[in-house]
Amino acid sequence: MPFVKDVVTHKSISVVGLEKNTGKTETLNYVLKRLRTSQKQIAITSIGLDGERIDSVTQTQKPEIVVSKGVIFVTSEKHFFEKRLTAEILDVSNHRTAMGRLVIAKALSEGKVILSGPSDTVGVRKLISNLSKWDVDTTIVDGALSRLSLASPAVTDAMILATGAALSANIPQLVRKTLFVKQLIELEPVDAELSEQLQALKSGIWAIDKENRLHDLDIQSVFMIDKSERDIFEFGTRLYVAGAVSDKLINCLRTHKRPVELIIHDFSKVFASQLNFDAFLQGGNTMKSLFKNKLIAVTINPLAPNGLMLNTETLQKALEEELNIPVYDVMELQKNDSSLKFRE
Numbered sequence: 408m409p410f411v412k413d414v415v416t417h418k419s420i421s422v423v424g425l426e427k428n429t430g431k432t433e434t435l436n437y438v439l440k441r442l443r444t445s446q447k448q449i450a451i452t453s454i455g456l457d458g459e460r461i462d463s464v465t466q467t468q469k470p471e472i473v474v475s476k477g478v479i480f481v482t483s484e485k486h487f488f489e490k491r492l493t494a495e496i497l498d499v500s501n502h503r504t505a506m507g508r509l510v511i512a513k514a515l516s517e518g519k520v521i522l523s524g525p526s527d528t529v530g531v532r533k534l535i536s537n538l539s540k541w542d543v544d545t546t547i548v549d550g551a552l553s554r555l556s557l558a559s560p561a562v563t564d565a566m567i568l569a570t571g572a573a574l575s576a577n578i579p580q581l582v583r584k585t586l587f588v589k590q591l592i593e594l595e596p597v598d599a600e601l602s603e604q605l606q607a608l609k610s611g612i613w614a615i616d617k618e619n620r621l622h623d624l625d626i627q628s629v630f631m632i633d634k635s636e637r638d639i640f641e642f643g644t645r646l647y648v649a650g651a652v653s654d655k656l657i658n659c660l661r662t663h664k665r666p667v668e669l670i671i672h673d674f675s676k677v678f679a680s681q682l683n684f685d686a687f688l689q690g691g692n693t694m695k696s697l698f699k700n701k702l703i704a705v706t707i708n709p710l711a712p713n714g715l716m717l718n719t720e721t722l723q724k725a726l727e728e729e730l731n732i733p734v735y736d737v738m739e740l741q742k743n744d745s746s747l748k749f750r751e
Contacts, residue, residue, distance in 0.1 A: 410567065410704035410733055411441040415449075415545050419535050419563040420703070423550035425588060428573035430708030430737060432470040435549055437706075437737040438567070443475045447544035452481035453522035454531055454550060471519040472549070478514050479541060481534060483507045483523040492518020497541060502530060509534070511541075522549055528562045535563070565701040566592070570726075571708030572717045581717075582725050587681040589702060589730055591674035596699040605670065605697055608649045614642035615670070621647075632659055644668060651676050657683045666691040673698050705734045 414420055422438070424431030435451075442449055451474065474480050474492060482490075484499075484507030493515040500509040506523045525531050535546045548563055568588065575581040596602065601619055612632065614622040622642045626632055632639070632655070639646065640663060647670040648656065657679045660667045669687075671677065673696050677684070687694070705726060709717040719736050726734045 410735070411438055413565070413703045414438060414442070414547070414567075415445055415447045417545060417564040417701075419546045419548065419565075421548045421550050421563040421566045422569065423566055424569040425585065426571075426574040428708065428710075428712050429569045429571040430706055431550065431569040432472065433708070433741075434567060434569045434706040434737050435547070436470060436473050437741060438547065439473060439475060439478070440741075448477075448479065448542050450479040450481065450538050450541075450543040450546045451522065452524035452531070452534060452546065452548055454524060454526065454528070454548060472522055473517065474514045474520050475517050476514050479511065479538065479543060480514060480520055480522065481509055481511050481524050481538075482520060484510055486521040486523050487512065490518065490520045492516050492520065500534075500537075502534075511538070513541075524548075532562055565703050567703050567706065568592075569706045569708065571722075572711035572715060573708065576711050576713075576715050576717065578717060578722055578725055581722070582729050583681070585705065585726060586729050587684065589705075589732070590684075591677050592700050592702050594671070594674055594694055594696040597670055597695050597697060602697040605647050605649075605672075608647065610649050612639065613647040613649070614639065615645040615647060616642040632656060640665075640667075645670065647671075648676070651678050654679045654683045657687050660692065661687055661690050666693070668692070669694045671696055674700065702732060705730060705732055706737050707734060708738070709736065 422431055422435045439449070439451070479497065483504050486506060487510040494512040495515055496510060496512050498511040500511065502509045502525060504523060504526060509524065525534055531548060538546055568585070570581065570585045572581070574584055597605070601615070604619070604621060605613075608621070610627055612624045612626040614624055616622065624637060624639050626637075626639070644663065644665050645668045646660075649672060652669070652671050660669060669692065671694060707719070707722055707726065709719045709722055711717075719739060723734050723736060
C-alpha cells in the first residue's frame with residue numbers, strides 16, 4: 408500500500424486513534440506486517456501502555472501488538488518479561504516509568520509484546536533521538552487514547568490517523584469530526600526564522616509586530632485574558648499563544664474589528680470546539696502553527712463497540728471526498744492478503 412511505503416521515508420511516525428476502538432492497534436499491526444520485508448531498521452514504542460490482551464477500561468479482548476524478527480522495540484521492564492518472543496537486550500535506560508525502567512531490545516523471532524514507553528512527549532522525543540545509535544531508520548510510536556499531543560510535529564515527523572464508528576455512528580458527523588482534526592493537523596506553518604524565535608517561549612501570550620519583534624503581554628494563561636487591562640492588539644494583530652488554545656480565547660479574538668493572525672505551538676494545543684474554530688476562520692481570521700506536519704493516511708474501523716456496522720464503502724468514499732487523502736479499512740486489506748497472517 409502506498410501509505411506504508413511513505414512510513415519509511417520519515418524518521419518518526421505516530422499512529423493515533425481519534426477514539427478508543429477506532430482500529431489504532433490493527434492499523435499499527437498492519438503497518439508492521441507490511442514492513443516485514445523492508446530493508447530499513449524499524450523501531451517501535453508507545454506513549455504510555457498499549458498491546459495488552461484485555462482492555463483495562465472495558466475489560467474486553469483487544470488486538471495485541473505483533474513484532475517481526477529484527478524490529479527494535481522499547482517497553483518497560485515489567486512488560487519486557489511478559490513478551491512472547493525471543494529478544495536481545497540492547498540497553499536498559501535510566502528513564503523510569505510506573506512499570507520500571509525502559510528496556511530497548513531487538514526481536515530475534517516474531518511474536519507478541521506489550522508496549523509501555525515514556526508517558527510524556529519529552530520522553531518520546533529523547534527516546535527517538537537516542538535510538539539513532541542502533542541505526543534506526545524509522546521509529547513508529549503507538550499513541551494512547553485522546554493523546555493527540557503525541558502526534559505533535561514537535562515529536563514525530565508524520566502521522567497516521569485511525570477513525571471509525573466508535574467516534575460516531577453517523578457518517579456525516581464522523582466525517583465532520585475527522586475533517587476538523589485534519590484541518591488542525593494541516594495548519595499553515597510560519598516561516599522558519601519566526602518559528603525558531605517562538606519555540607523558545609514556553610508560556611504566556613505574545614504580540615508580534617510588523618518587524619517580527621516579540622512583545623510580552625504579561626498574560627500567563629489564556630484563561631486570564633479577560634482579566635488583563637492591557638490592549639493585546641497595541642503591537643498589531645499577530646499573536647502567539649504558547650499554551651492551550653481554548654474556546655474562551657477564540658471567542659475573545661473574534662470580537663476584534665480587524666482580522667487576527669493567531670499563531671499556536673502546534674495543533675495538539677487546540678482545545679476549542681469545531682464550531683468556534685470554524686467561526687473564527689469564517690470571520691476572516693487565520694491560525695498558523697510553528698511546525699509543518701504530514702498526515703500520511705487515514706484508516707477506518709466501521710464497527711462500533713455496540714455492534715453497529717457502518718457500510719465500509721460508503722464511509723470510505725465520504726471520508727476521501729472530504730479529506731482528499733487515502734482512506735483504508737485495514738481489516739479488509741488483511742482479509743485479502745494471506746501473506747499478512749501472523750505466524751504463531
